[in-house]
Amino acid sequence: MNAISDNKPIETPARSRRKMPTELSILLVLIGIGLIFEAFGWMLRDQSFLMNSQRLVLMILQVSIIGLLAIGVTQVIITSGIDLSSGSVLALSAMVAASLAQSSDFGRAVFPSLTDMPVWVPVMAGLGVGLLAGVINGSIIAITGIPPFIATLGMMVSARGLARYYTEGQPVSMLSESYTAIGSGAMPVVIFLVVALIFHIALRYTKYGKYTYAIGGNMQAARISGINVKRHLVIVYSIAGLLAGLAGVVASARAATGQAGMGMSYELDAIAAAVIGGTSLVGGVGRITGTVIGALILGVMASGFTFIGVDAYLQDIIKGMIIVVAVVLDQYRNKKKVKR
Amino acid sequence: MLSSAAMTQNVARPVSQTSEYLLEIVNVHKGFPGVVALDDVQLRLRPGTVLALMGENGAGKSTLMKIIAGIYQPDAGELRLRGERVEFQTPLQALQAGVAMIHQELNLMPHMTIAENIWLGREPLNPLHLVDHGEMRRRTQGLLDRLNIRLDPNDLVGELSIAARQMVEIAKAVSYDSDVLIMDEPTSAITETEVAHLFAIIADLKSQGKGIIYITHKMDEVFNIADEVAVFRDGAYIGLQRADSMDGESLISMMVGRELNQLFPQRKAPIGERVLSVRNLTLDGVFRDVSFDLRSGEILGIAGLMGSGRTNVAETLFGVSPSSSGEIIIDGETIHMTSPCQAINKGLALLTEDRKDTGIFACLSVQENMEVAILPRHTGGGFVHEKALHELCEEMRRTLRVKTPSLEQCIGNLSGGNQQKALLARWLMTNPRILILDEPTRGIDVGAKAEIYHLIAKLAEQGMAVIMISSELPEVLGMSDRIMVMHEGEVMGFLDREEATQEAIMHLASGIKALH
Numbered sequence: 001m002n003a004i005s006d007n008k009p010i011e012t013p014a015r016s017r018r019k020m021p022t023e024l025s026i027l028l029v030l031i032g033i034g035l036i037f038e039a040f041g042w043m044l045r046d047q048s049f050l051m052n053s054q055r056l057v058l059m060i061l062q063v064s065i066i067g068l069l070a071i072g073v074t075q076v077i078i079t080s081g082i083d084l085s086s087g088s089v090l091a092l093s094a095m096v097a098a099s100l101a102q103s104s105d106f107g108r109a110v111f112p113s114l115t116d117m118p119v120w121v122p123v124m125a126g127l128g129v130g131l132l133a134g135v136i137n138g139s140i141i142a143i144t145g146i147p148p149f150i151a152t153l154g155m156m157v158s159a160r161g162l163a164r165y166y167t168e169g170q171p172v173s174m175l176s177e178s179y180t181a182i183g184s185g186a187m188p189v190v191i192f193l194v195v196a197l198i199f200h201i202a203l204r205y206t207k208y209g210k211y212t213y214a215i216g217g218n219m220q221a222a223r224i225s226g227i228n229v230k231r232h233l234v235i236v237y238s239i240a241g242l243l244a245g246l247a248g249v250v251a252s253a254r255a256a257t258g259q260a261g262m263g264m265s266y267e268l269d270a271i272a273a274a275v276i277g278g279t280s281l282v283g284g285v286g287r288i289t290g291t292v293i294g295a296l297i298l299g300v301m302a303s304g305f306t307f308i309g310v311d312a313y314l315q316d317i318i319k320g321m322i323i324v325v326a327v328v329l330d331q332y333r334n335k336k337k338v339k340r
Numbered sequence: 341m342l343s344s345a346a347m348t349q350n351v352a353r354p355v356s357q358t359s360e361y362l363l364e365i366v367n368v369h370k371g372f373p374g375v376v377a378l379d380d381v382q383l384r385l386r387p388g389t390v391l392a393l394m395g396e397n398g399a400g401k402s403t404l405m406k407i408i409a410g411i412y413q414p415d416a417g418e419l420r421l422r423g424e425r426v427e428f429q430t431p432l433q434a435l436q437a438g439v440a441m442i443h444q445e446l447n448l449m450p451h452m453t454i455a456e457n458i459w460l461g462r463e464p465l466n467p468l469h470l471v472d473h474g475e476m477r478r479r480t481q482g483l484l485d486r487l488n489i490r491l492d493p494n495d496l497v498g499e500l501s502i503a504a505r506q507m508v509e510i511a512k513a514v515s516y517d518s519d520v521l522i523m524d525e526p527t528s529a530i531t532e533t534e535v536a537h538l539f540a541i542i543a544d545l546k547s548q549g550k551g552i553i554y555i556t557h558k559m560d561e562v563f564n565i566a567d568e569v570a571v572f573r574d575g576a577y578i579g580l581q582r583a584d585s586m587d588g589e590s591l592i593s594m595m596v597g598r599e600l601n602q603l604f605p606q607r608k609a610p611i612g613e614r615v616l617s618v619r620n621l622t623l624d625g626v627f628r629d630v631s632f633d634l635r636s637g638e639i640l641g642i643a644g645l646m647g648s649g650r651t652n653v654a655e656t657l658f659g660v661s662p663s664s665s666g667e668i669i670i671d672g673e674t675i676h677m678t679s680p681c682q683a684i685n686k687g688l689a690l691l692t693e694d695r696k697d698t699g700i701f702a703c704l705s706v707q708e709n710m711e712v713a714i715l716p717r718h719t720g721g722g723f724v725h726e727k728a729l730h731e732l733c734e735e736m737r738r739t740l741r742v743k744t745p746s747l748e749q750c751i752g753n754l755s756g757g758n759q760q761k762a763l764l765a766r767w768l769m770t771n772p773r774i775l776i777l778d779e780p781t782r783g784i785d786v787g788a789k790a791e792i793y794h795l796i797a798k799l800a801e802q803g804m805a806v807i808m809i810s811s812e813l814p815e816v817l818g819m820s821d822r823i824m825v826m827h828e829g830e831v832m833g834f835l836d837r838e839e840a841t842q843e844a845i846m847h848l849a850s851g852i853k854a855l856h
Contacts, residue, residue: 206722207715214712217701224660224698225713225766226684284703 026277026293033297037304044308055303063299064192067292068247069270071199072240074291077274079236080216080283081148085155086244086270089133090263092163093248097126098172098258106174110167119178123249130245131238133159138237142230156267163260172258183254191250195243200288212236216283273298276326362387362551363520368417370403377403381577383570385520385551390542392562392583393555394595395572401555405522409441410434440518444525446505450498455480457497458512483515487541502647503530510538521545522553527561528811529646532850539565557812559588571595603790604818605797612636615805616774621666626652627829634774639806641820643845649829650809651693654776658690659683684713689772691763693779699763702752706744707733709751710765736765741791757788775799776807781815793819813842827851
């Protein structure tokens with residue numbers, strides 16, 4: 001087992017993940033899926049799937065919301081944790097933000113005295129709600145040591161309940177124009193890409209990123225190496241919460257309404273995007289670029305299946321299978337790479 | 341122990357079966373990516389004998405035993421059991437064919453009783469095909485009685501001492517009634533009384549015609565119970581001799597392939613002023629009243645059996661598990677150590693015992709593994725100074741001669757010795773004044789071992805204060821200026837370089853205070 005001799009030089013070719021990034025293979029998968037739908041398009045509908053700017057824009061817009069969640073969730077998964085609460089937190093912050101973004105033209109506002117607020121008020125409130133949820137998630141996990149699955153499951157249920165309780169299930173509509181501008185046009189895509197870039201850089205070039213990978217790689221060793229693991233976990237979950245809050249703001253602005261049922265099961269799509277993008281649930285491995293591509297794969301599939309007229313229920317069945325296959329392949333790849 | 345030795349003399353050798361040998365290993369070859377673990381290895385075991393297997397860590401003994409027990413499959417070569425060729429794809433097949441193994445690390449379920457552990461997977465069933473707990477208990481009691489082990493079958497394994505667990509593990513292996521029994525360092529965690537007990541069991545098994553392969557590092561055990569000794573070095577089979585034809589010296593030179601004193605560097609010890617004082621350090625329920633001083637340039641060895649609290653002392657010093665009471669004084673300043681981060685800032689470094697569990701980040705690169713402890717010192721505005729760190733790591737890699745294709749290589753792909761050197765690099769980059777090494781050479785080969793010994797010696801000469809915890813007595817004896825011996829959470833005594841011998845250490849480690 002440890003019978004390794006230093007006298008014999010190790011001449012195995014350096015097949016590190018840096019040399020052949022997993023992103024490349026996922027990107028090829030994305031292109032492949034796109035081309036398959038392209039072929040189906042010409043066969044079944046006699047039109048192009050890819051050469052349709054309207055469809056592509058719509059697809060990327062839809063991907064942006066889940067993508068924002070996935071960027072946060074990816075970081076959580078890299079620490080070998082999980083965040084099940086992102087979809088619910090999105091709904092809660094959408095409700096809170098929307099309730100502060102209503103215009104005074106509307107007679108039945110949630111807070112009649114708080115209408116026509118400057119746009120930063122609802123935005124900050126939405127982000128704040130997300131951040132708070134993340135801080136609570138992270139603190140519970142760091143202090144009590146209960147599994148992240150349970151802690152965020154609790155948050156998932158509670159936040160959804162709170163979102164409903166907030167207006168007793170009523171949607172919040174008639175939002176101010178300055179607020180809905182956040183979700184109009186290509187804004188969601190821009191926000192998504194900027195956030196992706198920020199965290200791509202943060203994970204690769206900052207102490208924050210290095211610590212995140214270290215904690216996921218080996219929590220004990222990270223602690224011994226002088227990393228304040230608990231504090232760092234709180235930070236990571238807080239960032240995931242903040243991004244869920246941001247997603248809530250963008251989603252409610254785009255829909256021009258806040259609804260308690262928003263983002264239902266988005267947390268699973270976000271986790272799926274991360275995992276398809278090569279993030280390992282064991283921790284220590286994962287990149288934002290992969291997650292972005294993973295989210296795009298989900299988006300292309302949803303859009304493509306609708307395009308060629310696959311039944312919505314059937315879509316879910318196929319999506320489920322693809323997620324499982326992605327993880328199986330990932331595990332197989334890891335087994336080949338990490339020996340012993 | 342004497343009685344057991346006497347018993348071995350009167351053993352009636354069973355009539356030889358179809359083959360003279362119970363087990364034969366012919367030209368077995370096993371490689372792992374990048375290394376050859378076993379190269380063209382032979383071994384044979386006669387019924388009714390004990391074959392001791394010796395060799396440095398990493399010599400390939402454990403790999404070979406895992407092949408015999410069906411855990412690994414050989415790349416080439418064959419196994420013959422009672423003259424017939426066998427191939428074990430799983431440990432279960434090996435067990436069914438009559439090969440059982442007692443592993444170095446304990447494989448018991450802490451939340452299950454002794455009886456449940458022993459009969460795991462082959463529980464006696466009642467007519468309704470449900471587990472028959474009464475029968476299981478009776479059988480366990482019978483087995484324990486036969487082996488003279490005084491434990492209650494209904495006790496939870498998690499509540500037993502390490503030594504008692506080891507005895508359960510032995511009982512479990514015996515319960516398979518196998519012809520071939522492999523014991524991988526069964527005495528590393530038990531005291532002399534239990535060793536004598538084990539030897540009596542071994543003698544009994546021998547008289548029943550069983551063949552026993554016994555892996556050990558302890559010379560006295562070899563000469564006590566072994567009929568034959570096989571020696572391995574660097575994955576190669578060196579030779580097999582009758583135990584009574586050898587002495588300690590010849591065995592060591594066979595194992596190491598050179599004189600032992602070359603392994604440990606000669607060191608002029610300019611021991612300087614006191615750096616660390618520990619006074620009555622206590623961690624409730626684990627260790628108590630540990631006091632010692634450490635001077636710069638000094639290497640203090642800590643010896644003791646597994647579970648004696650030596651690792652816990654190191655962890656408490658390093659703030660991993662803060663002390664319940666007592667003082668840690670560094671440069672005259674009393675410090676309550678509460679986190680590794682604080683310890684690092686105070687100039688401490690801890691190379692942990694278990695490289696895999698608490699050392700490496702297996703999925704990260706060599707550089708990421710090296711730099712992790714000094715990141716706070718090399719960041720500006722949150723951003724890591726990648727280039728400076730790369731140069732620093734590259735320099736360390738050269739100094740410590742870490743063999744890796746590049747710093748970007750996954751550390752999991754490196755050999756144990758090189759992983760250990762990379763971890764040592766991690767800690768040396770923090771410029772520690774007090775270096776704590778817990779089993780610094782566990783599971784690495786002789787070559788890397790010698791390099792690490794020389795490095796430690798050099799660091800001490802440069803004025804670093806070193807605490808070295810080790811289970812390997814030759815290592816403790818060869819390296820330390822002073823040795824502190826622990827037993828069940830208490831310091832039993834200190835031995836100076838001149839008065840330290842293997843026997844003296846083992847005496848104290850077994851809890852016998854009065855030495856003379």
